[in-house]
Amino acid sequence: MDKPILQLTDIRKSFLAVRALKGVSFDLTAGEVHALLGENGAGKSTLIKVITGAHQPDTGAIQVNGNIVEKLTPASAHKLGIAAIYQQPALFPDLSVAENIALSLEPPKTFRRIRWNARHDQARQLLDRVGAKIDPDAEVRSLSMPEQQLVEIAKALGTGARILIMDEPTASLTHTEVQLLLGVVRDLRTQGVGIIYISHRLEEIFQIADRVTVLRDGESVGTNPVSKINEASLIKLMVGREVASIYPPSETQPRDVVVSLKNLGCASSGVRGVSFDVRAGEIFGLAGLVGAGRTELARILFGITPADGGEISLNGKAIQIHSPREAVEHGIAYVPEDRRRHGVILEMSIAANMTMAIHPQFFPGAWLRFGKEEAFAQTYIRDLQIKAFGPEAPGGSLSGGNQQKVALARWLATKPKVLILDEPTQGVDVGAKSEIHKIIRRLAAQGLAVIMISSDLPEILGMSDRIGVMRGGTVTGILDGKTADPHSVMAAALGQTEGINA
């Protein structure tokens, strides 16, 4: 093979207590598609951000075209011909599509005249290339998630980069859009562009990648040509053990219906006509592709975006939920998806985080009792095996998995009847993940109705008693957890078959 156009040696990077990268080496040659694979939180996005200069590595060397790059910034990376599509779109919601695209295409010359017509045409062309039907003059704010993703892709294509990084570009795209995109990638490869491609969809990797590097817990566990590896061995590399026995088995028999939704909807969040029941002691999994509306549904149940149609009943009684406070009073708990923004308050101590949802019960008369709180926190730290240097440690000093446990503890403290978990193990390392699974099982056994949203298919399949699959803001199928297989879930999620009922 030819000389690598990009070479990383022994890159390390930590965020506070989290060691995201523990010495990763990686290389990319011109005209190849190098896939990067790993579980959630393995460090893929962090590695990408090191390459684009968004993060400064703690140690390690970066070489581009054989030259060592000392201090890489997004601007200098841009000059070196590195472009990236980030996992979270880095777009400006107040600016138009054409403008967003132009901002990264035009060299950052300060006093340059902007040719709006040219920009418009250029945006039009690029969007056509990825097959997106988007008005270049629309404000990005008004676009849907997949549309924003397409804009990101168009933006990266336009730079004419020699090194193109794509971090889960297809996560929210439909099948045809994905095929179109893969075509574009092949095109670029023949033009000699080096592409780093991240995806959780293994079939895509086999379709287009030349080599694949697997990351696990911030370390590289091997680079292999795709031709010499199969799906099973890839998964084994990712997870570090056989996949089979990691989910604790279900032991309980579901009891009475706790919560029941009838035709629930909320126009502003795009959820409509959702109906299902969840029983005490049951884990109800919610599957679907990103953007299917699962989080939105949870937010309706929790009163953040109150429902404007349909009915929620709890233990047979119809209830209205207008705010999170009311939801909490009804015994509904929600462990949100975005841990760092919603789940825990990073600057506050673990103990304070844990008691936040139970202020009125725990502190009668609103008086804080620090001793009681600390003892309380200690019990949860012990019960959930949270690794922290004490109840006073700020939430931000913990690793993702432990933060998740703190968020969980907060809601367990409310003694809820219904527990909604949104991506409970996203970005959580393997050890903590199975601990969280055990905790969830135990809670269900204690008689909670658990709704578990997850994009991790094995997790859904392994944990759920029943699985609801969502697509386009509504439930398209409810499957039995014991009989469901990846194929049937994906089929429902992609909308290929309708109304499979358990």
Place this chain on the structure above:
Amino acid sequence: MKKYFREISVAIALGILLLVMAIVAPGFYQPQPLLSLLTREAPTIVIACGMALVIIARQIDISVGSQFAVCSVCAGLLAAKGWPLPIVFLSSVFFGVLMGAVNGWLVAGLKLPSIVVTLATMVTLRQGLNMARQGEFVNLPDTVQWFGLSQVGGQWLLVTASVALLVVMAFAMKLLSAGRFVYAVGTDAEASRLSGIRPQLVTFSTFAFIGALTGLAAMMNIAQSPQVQPLSGTGLELKVIAAVVVGGVAISGGRGNLWGVFAGLLLLACVSPALTHLHVEAYWEKAIQGGIILLAVVTDGLRTRKQKT
């Protein structure tokens, strides 16, 4: 159309005010007083352009009033010493840039909150000036007034210069990359860093720029009368911020444009003389100004709320 809702509604409010004046008190429309009114507002327009930039970049500068006074007095003293006008002019701008750069360094370099930084520099500069001058006026040589032009010529010069600056800046914000950088940084500093913009440099520049404009405005002010009062510019920051906000620039950054600022500024500037013409007692003025500001932000709030639900 929807995109410019705010600008248009301010313009309509201004239109209504002007219409009411045309019907009720046509005496409002006399060329000379109107020209004088615009001339008096010329420095404010210039500073408002800078303030709009700073606020679009999601910062704020409440020290402009003090900067304005410092520039005025320093330039006045130099002029009184007999320095040639162009040099006085440049040094006024230079002092402004200097003060703006200090603010900018503290905000962008040290990442300190701009509202507190500029609060501190506002107090320090103002009190320093008071200490140095003890309220004494600076008397200027006659050559300074109207930059040596005739009065009407000078007035036209100041008005056209300030409006021209506003127009140029409004187009620059739309047509120059630099303008778009400001919007991008104000919308999302992290995202703009990822697209290769240097947010800190942009922030610093907006502060230095507003300083320069303040220096320019100070010159435009001292050209209007033969004396400089060290107290001048007191309360100017609130006036300018109010105009910018009424004109539809979002205090949370990234949104708004200079046309709206222009309309907002004219609206607020017209209120006081309009009340004089309507023979409303002066003690209502502050309450009415406050009411206009609140009305503007409330309609905005109601509108965004409606959009959300």
Place this chain on the structure above:
Amino acid sequence: KGGADKAAKELGVELLFDGPTDSNAAKQNEIVENWITLGVDAIAVAAENKEGISTALRKAQKAGVKVLTYDADALPDARSFFVNQATPEGIGYTLMDEAARLCNNEGEFAIITATLTAANMREWQKNIEARLKDKYPKMKLVATRPCDDLKDKAQSEATALMSANPNLKCIMAICSPGVPGAAEAVKQAGKTGKVKVLGLGLPNENKRYVHSGVTDSVILWNTEDLGYLAVYAATKLAKGELKPGDKTVTAGKLGEFKIDGDNIMLGKPFIFNKDNIDKFDF
């Protein structure tokens, strides 16, 4: 201030002089209270605010400090003497008389004040209005506008006043930045001579307008003498040479002044105009 310094030098006393840059009663109180604890022997105050300052002054008297007021009086029980150069009547009447003289006793005029809340200006204005009612039935006060002690704002306000009231014959500014501000507005409006400007102010700030005929008269109690007299009286008061009930007091080179009750009379406010303004430099 100049006069006060001169007197202090002659008498060999130490003089503290302080005043808030902006007119503010609360600040003045703090200054007086500060002086009390500094242990001064006598305090001479130009009251920013009658009731407000009186509290502090009574406290001073209790602490054995001799108190007199000048320029603007406090409540009578809060001080021993008031150096009365110009009572509010004096100022108000003089201003009104002067305005009437300039307008030939008829026509519209407007007032520019510092802030609507400034107490001494309120007092003057009350007297202006009283005089207006009594003596000048053909004159009309059309508006009172505040300028926040800012010359620039006074200029804007004067411009608006002139265009809103086309028959305006005179602008009376009762705060010192207001006079040059109004004058500049009149000059720019090209109404020099048509709209008369008068007001309270300092000669140096107004010379060029008086010379060019924009401003007609600037009225001021002779501050130099006022300060001189105040310091003399205060010193004598502290030394016990001046007691309540005295009928006269001598103040160095200025000679003897009459005492009317507890008012030490300096005489009428001084009117500067084209003829005499160059003789003063302050």
Place this chain on the structure above:
Amino acid sequence: MNTDKHGWKRILLRHETILLFVLVVEWLLFYYFGTSMNRRGITVGFGTMDRQFDILRHSCEIGLLALALTPVILTGGIDLSIGSLLGLTAIVFGKLWHDAHLSIGMAAVCAVGVGALAGGLNATLITTLRIPALIVTLGTYSLFRGLAEAITHGSVTYTDFPASFLFLGQERWLGLPAQAWLFIVVAIATWLLVHRTTFGRSFRAIGFSPEGTRYAGISVERRLTMVYVLAGIVAALAAIIYTARLGQAKADAGTGYELFAITAVVLGGTSIFGGIGSVHGTLLGVAAIAVLKNGLACLPIVIRHNSAEELSGMMTGALLLLALCSSVLPKILSTWRSRRQSHLPQQTKIA
């Protein structure tokens, strides 16, 4: 052992501790340079008890406003209108007493009610319309002052309050200036509210992350309303003691106080972004400013140059900048240090 040492170091490096140290140094300097003997052999100047009481008396109103602002800023908000509100409530109080012939007590209760209403107006606009507090209170800053001027036509001053009321502002009670007791009570109440109740906890949480707090089932709207209404009430209390101290109620009462109050709060270590801060820090901030201002006025050089007012203003501004810089200094130092460390191994590798 190890953690103990760590704890000590933390306390020593705490903003409040440093500020306390600054305050003590400041005080001692003024005591030394600002005290003297006058001709009659009486100690005068900064070092007298009277002086200290004056400082206390003069700081009460701004101190109250600063206390009211502390919870507001802890939630990440700001209230520019409290100075104007002080003026408005002073007028309402004076007018009700003078013109409506209410008793002092009733008038005070009504004034506090108006303060609460005004705070409620701020809160409603901020929470229901989601308008930034800075903008809302910029509007009400003009509005409240304007109303005060409109009610009085700018010129009416309410005076001749009964001596029993003036006692509150001008006399001593149990050895301290009477209004200081009110200040102390409010200070203790605020301290307890912020540091010892779940309310204070949620203010901080809102300051750190309003969304996160909402997701914890806490009603952010209610907490914010509480904070702004309390600020309004405390502003009204400040208006009452202001009136009692000066013996008059006038529309310009409290002009510019909001800036002093904000300065004191920020100087006291409360982050303008919310979440971080303390009531005792605010009290130290108020004290530091008051001592600086009064102390400078006792220094002979300053007196001779007649610039105590300006100089203290300038130094307060400078102190504020210094406090801000000191808060980021450790961060800058540590990133600088870590950058150096991270560069070293990299270079050796290349070599």
